[in-house]
Amino acid sequence: MKNIVEVKGLEKNYKSFRAVTGVDFEVGEGEIFGFLGPNGAGKSTTINMLSTIIRPSGGKASINGFDIVADKNKVRASIGLIFQESTLDEKLTANENLMLHCKFYRVPKDKREERIKEVLEIVDLEDKRGNIVDTFSGGMKRRLEIARGLLHYPRVLFLDEPTVGLDPQTRNHIWEYILRLKEKAGITIFLTTHYMDEAEICDRVAVMDHGELIALDTPDQLKTNVGGDIIEIETEDNQTAWKILKEKYEVEVNEAGESLTFQVDKGSEFLVQFVKNFDIPIKTVNLRRPTLNDVFLALTGREIREEAASSKEKMKSNMRKGRG
Amino acid sequence: MEAVYAIWQRDVLKFFRDRARLIGSFAMPFMFLILFGSGMSGAIGSMMGGEEAAGPLRDFDFVEFMFPGIIGMTVFNTAIFSALSVVQDREFGYLREILVSPMSRTSIAIGKVLGGSTVALFQGLMMLVFVPFIGVSITLPIILELIPVMFLVAFAISSIGLLIATSLKTSQGFQMIIQVLIFPMLFLSGALFPLNGMPAWMDFLVKINPLTYSVDMFKKIILQPENLAPALREAMGLNLSVFGHVISFSEEMIVVLVLSILFVVLATVRFNRSEA
Numbered sequence: 001m002k003n004i005v006e007v008k009g010l011e012k013n014y015k016s017f018r019a020v021t022g023v024d025f026e027v028g029e030g031e032i033f034g035f036l037g038p039n040g041a042g043k044s045t046t047i048n049m050l051s052t053i054i055r056p057s058g059g060k061a062s063i064n065g066f067d068i069v070a071d072k073n074k075v076r077a078s079i080g081l082i083f084q085e086s087t088l089d090e091k092l093t094a095n096e097n098l099m100l101h102c103k104f105y106r107v108p109k110d111k112r113e114e115r116i117k118e119v120l121e122i123v124d125l126e127d128k129r130g131n132i133v134d135t136f137s138g139g140m141k142r143r144l145e146i147a148r149g150l151l152h153y154p155r156v157l158f159l160d161e162p163t164v165g166l167d168p169q170t171r172n173h174i175w176e177y178i179l180r181l182k183e184k185a186g187i188t189i190f191l192t193t194h195y196m197d198e199a200e201i202c203d204r205v206a207v208m209d210h211g212e213l214i215a216l217d218t219p220d221q222l223k224t225n226v227g228g229d230i231i232e233i234e235t236e237d238n239q240t241a242w243k244i245l246k247e248k249y250e251v252e253v254n255e256a257g258e259s260l261t262f263q264v265d266k267g268s269e270f271l272v273q274f275v276k277n278f279d280i281p282i283k284t285v286n287l288r289r290p291t292l293n294d295v296f297l298a299l300t301g302r303e304i305r306e307e308a309a310s311s312k313e314k315m316k317s318n319m320r321k322g323r324g
Numbered sequence: 325m326e327a328v329y330a331i332w333q334r335d336v337l338k339f340f341r342d343r344a345r346l347i348g349s350f351a352m353p354f355m356f357l358i359l360f361g362s363g364m365s366g367a368i369g370s371m372m373g374g375e376e377a378a379g380p381l382r383d384f385d386f387v388e389f390m391f392p393g394i395i396g397m398t399v400f401n402t403a404i405f406s407a408l409s410v411v412q413d414r415e416f417g418y419l420r421e422i423l424v425s426p427m428s429r430t431s432i433a434i435g436k437v438l439g440g441s442t443v444a445l446f447q448g449l450m451m452l453v454f455v456p457f458i459g460v461s462i463t464l465p466i467i468l469e470l471i472p473v474m475f476l477v478a479f480a481i482s483s484i485g486l487l488i489a490t491s492l493k494t495s496q497g498f499q500m501i502i503q504v505l506i507f508p509m510l511f512l513s514g515a516l517f518p519l520n521g522m523p524a525w526m527d528f529l530v531k532i533n534p535l536t537y538s539v540d541m542f543k544k545i546i547l548q549p550e551n552l553a554p555a556l557r558e559a560m561g562l563n564l565s566v567f568g569h570v571i572s573f574s575e576e577m578i579v580v581l582v583l584s585i586l587f588v589v590l591a592t593v594r595f596n597r598s599e600a
Binding site: 091 | 330417425
């Protein structure tokens with residue numbers, strides 16, 4: 001597989017704050033590549049550098065063979081961008097938004113009509129072509145943006161949190177469209193998300209934390225690396241339970257809200273004996289395969305959704321970095 | 325080239341689609357011209373001696389005097405506020421769609437300035453609907469002469485607007501700065517009253533105000549001072565002079581042209597440096 005995105009030692013510093021600290025990776029052509037990590041992990045900063053919106057402080061990166069600093073305009077012509085916030089002109093119709101995009105990206109005049117029809121069909125908005133965008137629902141706007149991002153046949157489509165702020169049903173729809181897109185157009189999709197289930201769809205996932213790339217593999221492999229099954233228990237006395245688990249069973253225990261989680265090989269066999277013999281009364285018990293959330297937990301000791309905790313930690317680590 | 329056209333087209337399209345703005349744009353000129361102008365007209369008439377006024381001064385019609393100024397004010401307002409769209413595009417996110425495209429920043433800046441100038445030109449021409457109510461005679465040659473002058477003035481002012489807009493993040497901030505800028509420039513341009521017998525410091529401000537020369541061009545085209553009696557011309561403040569030299573129409577044109585080029589270059593350079 002040919003690499004369409006190549007990144008070497010890319011970094012971005014804001015004064016003493018190191019937003020992205022020298023990341024390396026490649027993305028193969030036709031891949032769905034996901035960036036996973038909590039808010040403030042450096043995902044958007046990386047995407048913004050790759051899409052020429054901000055200048056890297058160091059390192060090199062190329063898209064479609066073009067350098068992101070030296071060949072800005074060629075990179076821009078090779079990529080489609082869908083941002084977290086809407087960038088549609090809501091006072092104009094869907095058609096006008098698409099037509100302007102064709103002009104911005106120099107889509108040949110005789111191809112415009114055909115392309116607009118094509119992309120509107122992918123996102124099921126053919127019948128809304130003449131409507132003012134103002135009247136669209138949040139999901140429709142998102143779909144229109146995806147359609148617009150495809151008009152100039154980009155080689156790589158960047159999606160920065162494409163489903164943030166949408167209801168679950170619309171989220172599912174957007175994903176159907178994205179997958180349809182991959183099949184139909186065969187383009188490379190590069191996305192960031194902090195939704196675990198969305199990361200599962202990716203061919204490969206890069207896990208980011210504190211501006212560093214801490215893991216990069218297929219979702220299955222990442223989960224296999226965590227090892228075994230995950231057991232989640234809730235007891236009358238979690239503190240004592242923690243101690244017993246550590247001493248008697250010699251497992252690494254993580255606390256997630258009211259419950260404790262730990263990993264074991266052959267979970268179902270272990271569980272029968274465990275429940276019978278455990279000294280502390282158990283309120284609930286749950287056995288499952290590891291998820292990407294467990295991957296993140298195993299890599300960082302934190303849950304990806306613990307936004308408050310993670311931002312506090314980020315501050316601490318920034319202070320550390322600032323001093324150091 | 326198509327990039328310039330696309331950016332221009334979007335602004336012009338949105339101008340004609342926004343009916344409220346189209347109708348609202350008549351409100352200010354109407355108030356100045358009909359309410360303020362007609363009221364002042366009577367007052368000024370009686371101050372100049374009313375019916376017993378000496379000779380040509382009897383013909384002084386304040387509304388007629390104000391009309392070129394009001395056209396100037398309209399062109400000026402529309403042109404400078406057209407740059408508000410850049411700030412709004414930043415607020416609503418559309419600026420990113422523009423800035424991450426492979427278009428050059430220069431094309432975008434030129435497209436924006438041309439868009440603002442075109443809209444201001446239309447807005448200025450729309451003011452001609454007041455002509456039947458105020459008794460100035462406007463012929464087709466006058467209109468044909470007005471169009472390029474209006475466009476040139478609008479181009480200079482739109483560039484100033486873009487220069488300001490590029491440095492600002494919020495539309496409130498932009499509106500604040502424009503309001504602070506717009507009123508002194510208007511009052512010191514001769515658009516609303518004849519520039520006669522002013523204190524020296526004020527005279528200085530008038531002479532460095534680019535709007536003064538713009539408004540004076542409109543006056544020269546519409547009022548045709550060469551056909552007026554010298555005393556009336558003097559009363560209307562139509563003998564604009566710098567260091568005792570009565571400035572001609574073509575000299576004014578050069579002043580505005582030079583300013584246009586200066587500001588469009590500054591705005592483009594500034595816009596080229598802005599981040600998405």
